[in-house]
Amino acid sequence: MVIEFLKFKVAPETRDNYLQQDAAIWTTALAKYPGFLGKEVWINPHDPTEVTFIIRWATKEQWFAIPLEDLATIEQKFSQAVGNTYELIESKEYQIW
Template sequence: MALGATVLPQGPVVEHLRVKVPADARRAWLQAEEASWGPWLRRQDGFLGRDLLWDAEREEGLLLIRWRSRRQWLAIPASEIETVQGRFEAAARRALAHDPEARGPAGAANPFPLVHAGELEWLALTPPVEEEGR
């Protein structure tokens, strides 16, 4: 291996994304995610699961998407991702327009713009602690 060469993870990897989600638009964001990315991800080879979290201080959604391998994740064609992203944005605009409490930008191309994207090498999983008496 050449000096300074990067070793890419061979095992599981976690894609992490941060998107801008105003507090009053969380329900619309979750609806749009489940209407678009949720079903599509479940059909992808190597998809292990996804966690949707919300940071109240930053008003951002955090998505942790687990993949069996980096190779399987990166094998997805960019054109397919763009198609699903278009469905997500359309679903988000519809959800915002139907939610009287949401004041998010319902007319924006992407009401929940990407703030950051990255990947993490998955080293270990700690199982949940079992409660006594169960």
């Protein structure tokens, strides 16, 4: 299993909408691809602007098999839904041993 770790800075006043749209757009889209095992959303109780996603994939190959065109389409839809209210501040990959 591999973990996709994404940390975002989100405007506090738009965080609820951001999370609702992420679940409706990103999570729904990713769930259709082979290898997607699930997603957790971590909210930092000490920093209302910090949102972290932990996305579990069966294999790195399945994760990276998602066509770039699909990812661009999903991101465009998401950006239209939430506007310029977030910034990716950290992106990492972990392997479960």
